[in-house]
Amino acid sequence: MTRPAAAAEPLAPAPDADGPADTPAAWTADDDWTDEALALLRALRAPHRRNRAKQAAFALYCTLLILVIWGGIPSLGLFLQASMGADYTAHGPDLLAAMPSGIAAAGLAVLLLAVRDGLWRGPVVPPRATTDWLLAHPVRPRPVLRPWFWLSCGLAALPGLLGAVGGMVALGLTVRVGLPAALGWCLAGGACLPLLGVCAGLLVQRSTRAARWARVLTPPATVLVLALAAQSALAVAGHPVPWLERIELWSGPWGWAGIAALAPTPAAVPGAPLAAALLLAPTALCLVLADRAAATVPLPLLRERARTAAGVLAALRTVELRAARLAVTGASGGGRQLRVRLPAPRRPRLVLYWRDTLSLLRSPARLGRAVLLTAPALLCGVLADGTRGALSWGVTALALLFGYLALAQLLEPARIETDDVRRASWSPYPFADLMLRHAVVPTALGLLLAVLGTGTVLACGGGTAAWAAPLAVPPLVAAGLVNACRGPARRDLLYRSPQPAGGSTGLLFFTAWYAAGPAVALPVLAPPLSTALRAGTPAHLLQALLIALVLAAVLLHWARSRAAALPRLAGPS
Known part of the structure; x- marks a missing residue:
């Protein structure tokens, strides 16, 4: 076998001045077997590469088919209609x-x-x-x-x-x-x-x-x-x-x-x-x-990133979306904590609320995301005030979606509690009642953000319809608590199909289970809030308030039922 000439480029990764240094064993150009090693690997992996090429070709075919069906053909139809006078x-x-x-x-x-x-x-x-x-x-x-x-x-x-x-x-x-x-x-x-x-x-x-x-x-x-x-x-x-x-x-x-x-x-x-x-x-x-x-x-950094990417991919393949999100957050340094202290409460029943508040204050990124997501929610609410019909419902639903995402940032203590139910062994409350108490601090903070946003809208010349924003907070928090108590991923739903001849509906079932809380709250809240935003009368606001409170009570009961089943699903400690 012919040996290659000495390479002109570095034979090992040059460490970045700012990054971690890599110190491989010293070796010279005479030890360079790069070309031979890569050629041997190409030969050994030829069957695997052919299989991967077939998979990539099939994925490309499916992608092109979807783009043609959902993009190309409708676009061509629109151009044909335009040529005929549309x-x-x-x-x-x-x-x-x-x-x-x-x-x-x-x-x-x-x-x-x-x-x-x-x-x-x-x-x-x-x-x-x-x-x-x-x-x-x-x-x-x-x-x-x-x-x-x-x-x-x-x-x-x-x-x-x-x-x-x-x-x-x-x-x-x-x-x-x-x-x-x-x-x-x-x-x-x-x-x-x-x-x-x-x-x-x-x-x-x-x-x-x-x-x-x-x-x-x-x-x-x-x-x-x-x-x-x-x-x-x-x-x-x-x-x-x-x-x-x-x-x-x-x-x-x-x-x-x-x-x-x-x-x-x-x-x-x-x-x-x-x-x-x-x-x-x-x-x-x-x-x-x-x-x-x-x-x-650097090679150590490559190893670390490869392990993180493999872990995230494994979590996605098993539909453990929260595990994938936590892995990404931890690897990107997004989970940094601040050293914040609050005076401990003197009454035992306030300890849980003190822990939730302290947890959120020590994670400023979550509070920041909640504030940022509140802004587009209020903007969509303002835009819904000037629309009519189904468009108003759609814009209101979009405002509710942003509001739900904002409040979901504040429910992280509840999600941490459900990650491992054994952590709740310190609490004197049953697990279901404990989870309901986790909704108090997010509701209070959500109402504070909504009231501040309403005050901003009123100061800019908005009408009394701006008070519809605080009405949506309790049911949206309850919807987030329903999602927090969903338990282990129901991967079995992906393989259920009541109509096998018409194609699998497993993904639809899994999505409905995964996003059950907002999937119920948003369609129910959008019509009355849209009407209240457009009318702005106290009667319509009162009607929206009653619907929101009833919906919040129903969703909290649903969350309590889900939470009561979590210790049984987790098994004996």
Whole structure:
């Protein structure tokens, strides 16, 4: 066998100045068997690769089939109707009004998600066998790690391509823009932003300093995304801020993508070629630099990330969604606790509420997410006040969904209690009664947030309908408690199908079980709250209050029944 020439590149991962150092055993170019080892592995894994290729081809076929059925054929039908005289241009002004801030929000969200992915996984994560065995031998890391980086780039670019095609269809139907021009300009942002996100994720993955900055900047970036989305919604409602939109469009890559997408439309912003160049040139440069840096990720970090990714994938395969979420949170450093002290209560019956309050104060991220999610809930409620019919119900349901997600952040002490029922052995209460008491602190904090939000809306000129926000808090907390008491994952529901000939409905059954609380609360609350928001009279508010209290009582009884069954499901301690 012919030995290769000495490699010019480093033979071991170069440790990052900010990250953990890797100190492999010293070896020289004469010990380099990289090419032979990879060739042997390719030969040994040829049957496995063929099977994986078949699985990937089948997954690609299913994906394309879904896209054609649910996207291509309906889009073609809309274009055929437009050619026969159907007019969709009435939606054009709303789309153009939403695009500046909306595209900036979407672009910033893409970059934020990519950076957060770099905190726990990253774009360079080979399988555990590669990190535990292959890279521990004298092989050059670049030929091993580089393909995984480009695989991440390809997977990230695919949603961007689909988004560009969707933008082309929307602009072609509502603004009557030429399809080739619309696709070309939309691709500038749809392709470049995900690739920039992958490069940023690699930087966060290999540098502890970048990871610290990512954790620090995540809250303000999240606030900015929500603010941009709110501004987009207000622009559609007829309240645009042109000078602020112009600043946002030139503020960074997230805005340059919006300038490029607006280029073929009547709302084009001057400087579109410059914005496209600002997207393409840095993306190409970042890809070149990231391609070189992919081989410098420290080996201990690769091992840690590979184990985390394998654990999350195993949890997802067994439908343990909470376990997957906790694994991601722990690996990304999102579970940091603050040292906060509260004076202990003198009355024993207040100990539980003191523990719940202290637990939330020591997890400021959850309180911050609750506040952030309250903002879009109030915004959707304001928008529902100006709509009619089924659209008002839909916007109200969206407001309730955001409200439920906000209150769910405050129910983490209850979920921790149900993770292991043996933790409740200290309590003098039966487990079912203990779980009901876990709803007190979230309800109090939720009412406080709702009242503060209502006061803000009233100060901005809103009507008395703003008092509908506090009415939704008790039933939404009760819905969250129902979900907290659901117990172990009912994977058996995935295989139940009352109509085998018509296809499995197991996923529908599992989803109904998993999200039972909000699935009941939102449809029941949306109609009366929508009516109260539009009418704003004390009679309608009183009617909504009665429905909310009755629904809260029913959901609390349901949560108590579920909680009473948890000790039996857990078995003897």
